Amino acid sequence: MKTNKITTLLIGFTIVANAQAPKQASTFTQKSNEAVYSKLNFDDTADFTDAKRGFIATLPDGKIVSKTGNVAVNLNDFAFIKGKSPATANPALWRQAQLNNINGLFKITNGVYQVRSLDIANISFIETKTGYVVIDALTIGEASTAAYELVKKHVANKPILAVIVTHTHGDHYGGIEGLVSAEDIKSGKVKFITPKGFYEEAVSENVLLGNVMRRRAGYQFGLGLEKSATGQVDVGLGKPFLSGGSSSLLQPNFEVEKTGQKITIDGLDLVFQLTPNSEAPAELTVFAPAQKVFFSAEIASHTYHNVLTPRGAKTRDAKAWAGYIDEAIDLFGDKTEFIVPSHTWPVYGHDKGITFLEKQRDLYKYVHDQTVHLANKGLNKDEIAEEIKLPAELSKEWYNRDFYGTVKHNAKATYQFYLGWWDGNPADYDKLPQVEAAKKYVEWFGGEETALKKATESYQKGEYRWVAEVLKHVIFANPENVPAKNLQADAFEQIAYQSESGIWRDLYLSGAKELREGVIVPKNPINRAAGFLASLTPEAIFDYLSITVDGNKAAGKEISLRFVFPELNKNILVYLKNGVLHQSQTRVNDKAEFTLAISKAKFVELLTNPENARTILFSEGVIFEGDPLKFRELAGVFEPANPYWNIVTP
Ligand SMILES: [Zn+2]
16 A cells, blocks of 8 residues: 555665674684585585576576566676685575576476576476466566567467466466466466465465565565675575566466366376465476476475475475375376476486485475474474484485475474464463563663673674574663674674575575664565555455554444445445454445445555545546545554564564
8 A cells, every 4th residue: 555655765764874794704604614515415416417407598688677677687696606605605505596596498308398597486388289388477577478588489489378376476476467468367268277275375375464474575585685695695495586577466267176187288288286285375286297297386396495484474284295295206206207396496307206206205294293203202392493303314415405494493383383382381471572571681681781791702602593582682672772783683694604594594684684774675676566456356355454454443433334346246345343344245235324336446546545535536437425534434444564664673
C-alpha cells in the first residue's frame, strides 16, 4: 500500500556518516578458514566439469535490464570470485560460489536444455515437436525472457506450449509473464501446470506473512550487501540478483493431483511426483522417461537445503522429505541418467545419480532421526544443534555440505517441528521481553562500560558467538551505544567470514552493516505489490486486510460493509466485530451500513492509492449507498506494516 512507501522514506535513510567499513579476517578466522582446506577434498573437481558440461552460450554483456531501466542482473558483479579463497570467506562456500558463477545456456541431453545462474534459480526447456515445455520461470520476467531468447537463438525459435512451476516460491513462478502472456494461460492456449494447492499456498505465504518475510529475506539473501570478498559471494543455492524487475503470481490452469500422474504434451511424455511439505508446502518433481531426465525441483540439489528457512516459513517435514527422495528412487531411479535440480547444476550418469539421491535422502533422515533421538535423551534444541555431526560418508560429499541449509539450524527446525519452541524448563517459559531483560542484564553486569570491556576481552580471544549474544543486551538496553554496536558488528562479521553457509554469511553481514549504518533500504526492490494484489481473489484481499487491523483501534467498533464485485458475480459482507475483521458470503444479506459496488481492479486501485479514493469512488461503474463515514471509519482501523522494522536494535 502507498502508505508503506511513506513510512519507508521516514525510517529508511538513517545512514551514519562515519560508519565503520568491513574489517579484515582476524587470526582466528584465518586459521578456521585455512583448516577447511585440509578437511575437504578440494582436488575433486568433478563438479566443475559437470557445471560446464554442454555449454552453448551466455549473455554477451552479462546484463539484464529491467523494464524500469535499472540493471536487474549483472553477471559481472561476481567476476571477483576466482582462485583461492580470501581469508574473509569460507573456502568451501567460495568453491560453491565459483560453481554458481558458471552461467548461460547448457545442453543436458538431446532435447533438454537449461539456463543457469541468470537468476538465483534455473529454468529448463524440453523440446517437443513444435515447441517447448518449460520447467520453472525464475524470479523476474526480464530474466526468464533473457533465458528464452538464448534458447530461441541457439537451439530453435519455437513457441512455449506449457510452463511447469515446481513449487510455491517466487524464484520459480515470479517470471512467468516473461515467457507467456497471462491471457494465453487464462484461455488455456498455454498450459500452466503446478502441484495441487499451489496458488493458495503461494498466496498464504506471500500475502499474509509477506512483510515480515521480505524483511528477513533481505538478511538471508544479503540484499543490502556489496558484492565483494567482504560482502555477498553466493547464497549457496545460487546468486541473489534481486535488484529490480517485474514479478507476478498467476493462477495455474492445470493442477497435478497425484503422484504417478502422466501427461503428454505435443508428443512429450512426463510423469509427476507430488512432494508436499518438503521444501515447499506444494511441490512436485517431474520425470521425462524418453529423455531419462529426473527434474528434482528442490528436494535434491548440490547443497543441504533448509528444513526451516531463516527468512521464516512453516517448518518443513524432514522425514517426509527423505521419504520423497526415496520414493523418487523407486519411481524413476531405474530409468534415470540425468538429475536436474531447480538450483545448481545437473548430476550426470545413472550410478552417480542414484548415489547422489541416496546420500541426499540420508542427509535429511540422519539429522531428523538424530534430533529426535537426542530430544528423547533430554537435550534441548541448542544442545542438539551442537551435538549432531554427520557421519563422514555423508559429510564428505560436496552436495551434502551446509551451503544453504545447515545441520545446526535444521536440527533446531526439526525440534521445533515436533516439540515447539520451548524446551520444558519453566525458567524459559515466560521470559521478560528483550528490552526489559536487557536493561536488567546490563545493570547486573555492572553497567555498559564493564559489559563492553568484558566483551572486548572475549572478542580478542575469538569468542565471537558469545560476544554477539552478550552485546545484544547492551544494545537493547541502550541502542545509542555506538562502541557496543561496532563491536557486535565486528563479531557478526567474523562469524560470517567463517560460515560455510551463504545465507549465514549474508545474515550476519547484513546485521553487521545495519549495526554500523542503520536500516538498509534496497534501491530497486522487485515490484510485486500492485501485480500481486491484482492477482488475488477478493476473499484473499479481505484475508490480507484482516491481518492489517490494529486490534487496539478496532476494539469496541462494529461496522458492516457489503462489497459487490459485479464482474465476478460475487457479494461479500465484511464486518468488524470484537476487534476482528470477518468476511462472509453466506450472510451477505445481513444489514450493512455501506454498500460498495466496484470492479476488483478499481478496488485494488483504491487500496494501493488511498489518496485517490474520491476520484475512484466517483468514477464510472462504481456505485455506493449508505453512510460513507462508516467506510472511512473502517479504513481507520487498518495499520500499514513497517517494511523496514529494526532487527539488530530495539
Ligand atoms: Zn528456489
